[in-house]
Amino acid sequence: MISMQPSTDVNGLVQRAALLQRLREFFALRQVLEVQTPLLAPNTVTDPDVESVAVPGYGFLQTSPEYQMKRLLAAGAPSIYQLASAFRHEEVGRLHNSEFTMLEWYRLDFDHSQLMNEVVDLVNEVLGPASYTTVTYTELVGELGRPRDELDLAFAQATEALSPGRFFVVDYPSDQGALARMKPDNPAVAARFELVIDGVELANGYWELLDASEHLQRFQQDLKIREARGLVPVEIDRAFIAALDAGLPTCAGVALGVDRLLMLAMGERSLDKALTFRNF
Amino acid sequence: MLEGDPCNILENEFVKPGKGQAFNRVKFRNLKNGRVWERTFKSGESLEAADVMETDMEFLYSDGEFWHFMRTDGSFEQIAASKEAVSDCLDWLKEQDVYVVTLWNDDPIAVAAANFVELEVTETDPGLKGDTANGGTKPATLATGATIKGVPLFINIGDILKIDTRTGEYVSRVKN
Numbered sequence: 497m498i499s500m501q502p503s504t505d506v507n508g509l510v511q512r513a514a515l516l517q518r519l520r521e522f523f524a525l526r527q528v529l530e531v532q533t534p535l536l537a538p539n540t541v542t543d544p545d546v547e548s549v550a551v552p553g554y555g556f557l558q559t560s561p562e563y564q565m566k567r568l569l570a571a572g573a574p575s576i577y578q579l580a581s582a583f584r585h586e587e588v589g590r591l592h593n594s595e596f597t598m599l600e601w602y603r604l605d606f607d608h609s610q611l612m613n614e615v616v617d618l619v620n621e622v623l624g625p626a627s628y629t630t631v632t633y634t635e636l637v638g639e640l641g642r643p644r645d646e647l648d649l650a651f652a653q654a655t656e657a658l659s660p661g662r663f664f665v666v667d668y669p670s671d672q673g674a675l676a677r678m679k680p681d682n683p684a685v686a687a688r689f690e691l692v693i694d695g696v697e698l699a700n701g702y703w704e705l706l707d708a709s710e711h712l713q714r715f716q717q718d719l720k721i722r723e724a725r726g727l728v729p730v731e732i733d734r735a736f737i738a739a740l741d742a743g744l745p746t747c748a749g750v751a752l753g754v755d756r757l758l759m760l761a762m763g764e765r766s767l768d769k770a771l772t773f774r775n776f
Numbered sequence: 777m778l779e780g781d782p783c784n785i786l787e788n789e790f791v792k793p794g795k796g797q798a799f800n801r802v803k804f805r806n807l808k809n810g811r812v813w814e815r816t817f818k819s820g821e822s823l824e825a826a827d828v829m830e831t832d833m834e835f836l837y838s839d840g841e842f843w844h845f846m847r848t849d850g851s852f853e854q855i856a857a858s859k860e861a862v863s864d865c866l867d868w869l870k871e872q873d874v875y876v877v878t879l880w881n882d883d884p885i886a887v888a889a890a891n892f893v894e895l896e897v898t899e900t901d902p903g904l905k906g907d908t909a910n911g912g913t914k915p916a917t918l919a920t921g922a923t924i925k926g927v928p929l930f931i932n933i934g935d936i937l938k939i940d941t942r943t944g945e946y947v948s949r950v951k952n
Contacts, residue, residue: 589790648796674795700794
């Protein structure tokens with residue numbers, strides 16, 4: 497029988513509303529501007545490990561608001577945040593839903609360390625204060641000289657084992673920098689961090705890479721991997737590259753899974769109670 | 777099919793780091809020996825499907841080596857199951873009762889009893905008159921040879937008991 501029932505209950509709705517209000521107050525106090533960028537856009541990411549939901553005739557549901565928010569920064573926006581749905585093709589599970597709520601924010605003139613401090617403030621406000629332990633990617637995963645899929649599996653298993661407690665994973669190897677710059681004092685590692693709470697990956701942040709040609713190189717490398725794996729071909733987002741050419745200001749940015757944060761605040765092990773409906 | 781044996785997927789969890797490849801952590805039960813274990817697969821890996829079906833069959837008799845079952849679809853087709861296949865429900869096998877038989881390539885590999893069975897008591901200490909349900913308990917042996925602990929003192933030889941086959945526990949007396 498088809499059920500009308502939501503995945504959550506009234507208590508879940510109340511907690512969700514309170515969380516959204518709290519997040520908005522957090523940024524209002526810090527004078528970070530709320531923005532809304534389109535969820536549907538002509539281009540999408542090249543990342544070979546992220547599949548987009550294609551909307552024929554229109555483009556793609558955005559997997560993250562990153563490119564469009566960076567275009568706003570390049571066009572002169574101050575520090576900004578966005579609370580919106582993001583979409584990932586075929587990501588469904590206990591901790592995944594193809595449509596999820598992402599909180600993404602960019603801080604002008606911050607580096608990754610300053611942004612990590614702000615992430616701590618935000619999380620402490622929602623989950624209550626606790627101590628945070630910093631571990632490097634290598635400490636977590638071990639031997640780096642292995643194929644990427646083995647590293648990814650080792651990483652997934654090691655982060656799940658970081659429980660209970662709050663952990664920052666830092667110093668990702670350069671080829672896992674995504675859109676982070678390399679650390680000035682150690683160019684072998686990226687200025688990227690992830691926050692893992694009770695074994696759940698909650699946030700991923702960068703001291704943002706600014707260089708347009710370096711971006712292009714990384715994207716072209718992505719496209720080669722996509723082709724080798726037989727994935728859906730995508731085109732590089734030229735408007736984003738143009739924004740980088742125009743000049744992205746020095747900034748740090750982070751994306752945080754709001755449904756997962758709510759799940760942790762509710763003491764749940766799966767997203768079920770954090771989402772109004774489980775459509776996938 | 778995994779390592780040559782048919783398996784049942786109990787759980788399949790999607791695991792994916794935000795920036796990294798996707799995996800499926802799958803918990804299996806081996807249908808032949810009941811062993812449960814986990815394996816992690818890369819997204820896109822494939823496995824051979826096992827030709828497995830479950831069917832209702834009536835237990836006819838045992839010749840000591842094989843346990844003979846008959847289809848309930850009117851075909852009267854019979855199959856012989858090994859001791860290994862019936863081992864999980866040996867305590868509950870009663871002639872003319874219907875069981876769920878798991879067939880792999882038409883061979884029986886497992887036999888499951890219903891959640892509740894009704895079996896006659898063949899041996900127990902004499903019932904105590906006047907004892908009510910809140911008295912003590914005693915063991916009882918059933919027609920299949922299974923021994924049940926925790927039977928109320930008022931139960932007598934010849935009584936029919938309802939047993940939960942998942943826990944092996946006494947549920948109630950059906951009649952005496």
